[in-house]
Amino acid sequence: MKRKLFLLLAYTLGTVSLCAQQGITQCGTLTGQKPFPLNEYKELPDPKSPDKKAWNIVSRPCVSWGSTDKRYAKGEVPTLKKQTQLKLSAWKGERVSAQAVVWSNKKINDLQYTFTEFKSNKGIALPASAFTGGFVRYVMTDELNKDKKGGCGHRPDHSKYDSLLVADPIDHLLSKMNLEEMNAQAIWVKCQVPSTTPSGIYKGALIVKGDNKQLARLELEIEVGNRTLPAPAEWAYHLDLWQSPFAVARYNQVPLWSKEHFDAMRPLMKMLADAGQKVITASIMEHPWNCQTEDCFESMVTWLKKADGTWYFDYTVLDKWVEFMMNLGINKQINCYSMVPWELSFQYFDQATNSVKYINAAPGEKEYDELWTAFLSSFSKHLKEKGWFDICTIAMDERPMEVMQKTLKVIRKSDPNWKVSLAGNYHAEIEPDIFDYCITISQSFPDKVLERRRQEHKYSTNYTCCTEPDPNTFTFSAPAESAWISYFSAKEGLDGYLRWAYNSWPLEPLLDSRFRSWAGGDTYLIYPGARSSIRFERMVEGIQAHEKITILRNEFKQKGDKAGLKKIEKILSSFNLNDFPNTPAAVTVEKACKAINSL
Structure with a gap:
């Protein structure tokens, strides 16, 4: 009995130590890495296994422009017609986006991307700083309520809801990554057109590389019109x-x-x-x-009641x-x-009793x-x-x-x-x-x-x-x-x-x-x-x-x-x-x- 108790205690302490060393999600899932990653992190495993039969048809790495209307699933072969040219329209001062997709049956090491220079037919170039990108990462999500009428309500047991990885975070901090076999990976592209840009069509490309070679050159045209969008502060x-x-x-x-x-x-x-x-x-x-x-949400104002009964507020x-x-x-x-919080209880520090007190009162x-x-x-x-x-x-x-x-x-x-x-x-x-x-x-x-x-x-x-x-x-x-x-x-x-x-x-x-x-x-x-x-x-x-x-x-x-x-x-x-x-x-x-x- 003592041996069993000792083993149980050792297992419990070991589990607590393990949890202390790695993060845990809202749903109780251990992340397998330190809590609160900032620069590099590993996504949670995909609950959905890839369709090997569908992936076997993919004979070589594929790269194409996709649609910003779609979240490309990590383990699914993208259903899109390969497109190596894309046209966008923008006002001066506007931010426009595009999404490229890479998918492969085999692993690709050091997947990365760069931009060429974007020039008009008059030889005017958009500044390199206008272009930014990021790998689209995957995050766990669930679904609407079972009646499909909304997403409100307590969810203590997420096993009752669908759980899947979806594309959403755009990771600009990641300069390159490995693409695992039978996976798709999107790249989000942004162009912030300077407000001083002359009207015209600017042509350039997104270069996608992997395994120490160029995988694709995706041509991109940005047509800049005559109108100007003000700076965001002026909207x-x-x-x-x-x-x-x-x-x-x-x-x-x-x-x-x-x-x-x-x-x-x-x-x-x-x-x-x-x-x-x-x-x-x-x-x-x-x-x-x-x-x-x-x-x-803690108070940004200190509420204090002085010993003489008067109020003092610190801002x-x-x-x-x-x-x-x-x-x-x-x-x-x-x-x-x-003034009307969800619980009508107002906290303050009482100087007379040197303690925190509450006033429970309604309008x-x-x-x-x-x-x-x-x-x-x-x-x-x-x-x-x-x-x-x-x-x-x-x-x-x-x-x-x-x-x-x-x-x-x-x-x-x-x-x-x-x-x-x-x-x-x-x-x-x-x-x-x-x-x-x-x-x-x-x-x-x-x-x-x-x-x-x-x-x-x-x-x-x-x-x-x-x-x-x-x-x-x-x-x-x-x-x-x-x-x-x-x-x-x-x-x-x-x-x-x-x-x-x-x-x-x-x-x-x-x-x-x-x-x-x-x-x-x-x-x-x-x-x-x-x-x-x-x-x-x-x-x-x-x-x-x-x-x-x-x-x-x-x-x-x-x-x-x-x-x-x-x-x-x-x-x-x-x-x-x-x-x-x-x-x-x-x-x-x-x-x-x-x-x-x-x-």
């Missing part, structure tokens, strides 16, 4: 992707708000700024969303965060969450009103001193109308000039009080209300979350859906789009996008190491399209070009939510993209 598009500084600190294993933390966040948030982000996400109280994500952390984001170019708005109750009146009075004074009051909003999400009405009374009593943001259902009763109103994608603002809000310089946007089966930005969603969303926003006459999670990473986001509460990828769009994703790149494509449509509409209105305006509305008329899932997003987006570029 009218109101992009609001919520940031999580806390996830970055955890994943990078650095102290919160340290120099190392800000250094780790800089490339991630620069990516966001380059996508046209307008809003800084700030948490002004502890756990506004009740720790629904892997990393809780040091919030100021550092806001200034950091503003220095990266995200400086149009600060959304502060939340409309005396204790709640007194607490938030004290905070808002202090906060508004601080913001005015910093010069931020006019761009700051008190922000809430998915709160009932009655609760919002009671909360608005407290806000207006503190200062009638406070701006308010809300992401949630449309309520006509409170709409006039909301400066930045984001409604679900399935709802619409009345036309007259939307026009009035536009004249009042208020923002009107929509959002998707785990609720919508499509369009959405899950790791298993069709890539074009990320672009489709912004075309639909343009059709509805909206200013932009909100997604609740830019980087609320699960435990091992590079390896497993699944989470305990929602469908895979719902909690984040980009990856550690400032790695982009297919979803994020297609989202930027849609944002640029929305901006182009805004520019064209304004131009046609100024010129009195009714025919041009009708063309835009005809193009956008094909974007209908009811068309899903029968009409793939790729069909509608591709057709609209060509039509917009032809105007």
